[in-house]
Amino acid sequence: MERMTPRIAPPPLPTFRARLHDARTATAIGRWLGLALMVCFLTGVTSHYLQRPPDWLADVLPSRPTWGYRFSQGLHVASGIAAIPLLMAKLWAVYPRLFVWPPVRSVRHALERLSVAVLVAAAVFQLFTGLLNIVEWYPWPFSFVPVHFAVAWLLAGALLLHVAVKWPDIRAHWGRRSEGTLELPAEDKVDRRSLLTGVAAGVAAVTLTTVGQSFTPLKRLDLLAPRHPDHGTQGLPVNRTALAAGVSTATARDWRLTVTGPRSYTLPLAELRALPQTEVRLPIACVEGWSVEAGWTGVRIRDLLERAGAPPSSRVRVVSLERRGAYRVMEMGAAYAEDPLTLLALRLNGQVLSLDHGFPARIIAPNRPGVLQTKWVAGLEVL
Known part of the structure; x- marks a missing residue:
């Protein structure tokens, strides 16, 4: 008689009960991240067209102000670096939703999941390939500039779609406190304000220790940037x-x-x-x-x-x-x-x-x- 193999029940999906994994926290961090990505996108497009202008634009690009590209590109790199800790904090706040079951509940929910997948993939690709470009390390077979430019538009479109789909939730949590903010469970250890303060401190730290490579009054704090404005031949x-x-x-x-x-x-x-x-x-x-x-x-x-x-x-x-x-x-x-x-x-x-x-x-x-x-x-x- 054939022996029956006992069925092993699949492990339960993880549950996340921490109060900081909520819509209010995600919205608060998302505002900062959205602003950083918007600035990075606009200055990146400006940089691309100054660097590789199409024929119709070549003769109308202005040569003034003399510091225009310096300001724009410095802001592009600074906002991109600042967006990295913001993206990590945003993903930390929302990642429990990856385990929601069933994965698709409606057309609106499917669009939301699709926008999130494209948005996260494009944001991670843009920020980390941009970071490697800063240090001039290219461990990939494709040409960085055209691919970076194309994915920037993909990221912008995915961000707009995500905001449109999630707008009711964003509006609901934009300016009000979630209930019980001051009475968090003991296991959470820190409240939302402490988390946001820590994220802000992290963004400030990476910005202040890199922006001196272009904003020379802060060059003495230029500890993490790959270039120092005074170091080099002549x-x-x-x-x-x-x-x-x-x-x-x-x-x-x-x-x-x-x-x-x-x-x-x-x-x-x-x-x-x-x-x-x-x-x-x-x-x-x-x-x-x-x-x-x-x-x-x-x-x-x-x-x-x-x-x-x-x-x-x-x-x-x-x-x-x-x-x-x-x-x-x-x-x-x-x-x-x-x-x-x-x-x-x-x-x-x-x-x-x-x-x-x-x-x-x-x-x-x-x-x-x-x-x-x-x-x-x-x-x-x-x-």
Whole structure:
């Protein structure tokens, strides 16, 4: 006679009785997280279009204020970093709902679960890949910039859908205290106010110890940021070295600037240095979030283009000596090319450019991402 195997009952689903896993706590943290994600999204879109403008936008992007990109990108990175502890706290407050049974109760509930799944996945992807981008570590096979930009729109759409579906609950818990807030069970140990204070303290801590890389009055507190605005060759950080770009002193030894236009010409370095020089103070702001203001000396781009016979409102293509790199060739819209602050810089803070900072010549322009401040310039082409 066959022996019957006793059936083992499945383990019960976990239950969560802590009062801090409630809608009021989730709504309070969600307000902060939503604001951080909104700021991060808007500044990220701004950064993307400044960094990779479509053809129709290239000539209308403004070159002023000179600090515009520095402010926008610094705020983008700061809000993204601040959103990480907020996201973790938000997930802690709502994760018991993942075990709700049955998983789908109605069409509205299905939309809610779908919006939450997409929202959480997109938020985790965006924040943690963005964090790895700050430290320039790319352990993935895809190109970061287009994927990060695409998922940002997915995240924004999922957030709007989630708010629309959950709006009755959000409105109900937006401004009132949940009953019994002051009489929490002893096992909870801390009340909601203590939790929110701790979350706020965590956000403040990660912000204050990283934002100094772009907001230089706080640079002394810049403990966790991967860059310090004063550390680097000639007092500026360097993201891409000459060695990484395949540029050496030998490469630049016989350098001549080629300007291509209706009246093309070439200039050796000695003749370029003999031209009227302009001194400006402009920030250089990197997409990774660090920025610092410096003194630059060089020849105005518009003077070089005018000498080549460039018609008014011309764009310019800039070609670098570097052998490889996504930004070896860069195009500059008319507003930047005509701005008197846009230079082919030869000196940094009174010193000849070091090789890592673009010797013999580099671009410096106002309100421009650092990746477009092309180093080791070999040629300018009127478009």
